[in-house]
Amino acid sequence: MSRRPYCYDNAHVESFFGTLKTESDVTERRLQQSVSTLISHVDDYLRFYNRRRLRSALGFQPPAAFRKLAA
Template sequence: MDRYGLIRSTGAKGCSPDNAAAEGFFGRMKTESVHPEHWEERTRDEVLALIDDCIRWCNHERIKRSLGWMGPVQYRQSQGMAA
């Protein structure tokens, strides 16, 4: 992170607001995407494809009330924050 001048999107140890959001996302991803697909019977590439599909769905299709019933990408575009 330091080498490329990037800032972590989750907080440091003990910073619960950031960590709770990240943990909530990964918990939902495992519950909704990976576990129902019996990941232990899948290849590494198949699991990575499931994870990629889940992330793409969360960013582009999953609507949230807190974002005015839009998905994250649609909301950012409506605010002029994304192309």
């Protein structure tokens, strides 16, 4: 894994978790629920994030639409 002098190795993960906290409904009230419920909500958000969320690098299109245009 990463060593101490390479502080930017974790930048993508930190960015994702910042987006998760901002865009999803994973809030303190969710944290008070069971772990399995929290995992379910995070899993739902990951599906949204990976399939339907607009990406600026893809011209503000979801990945599925971008793949159709590229094909």
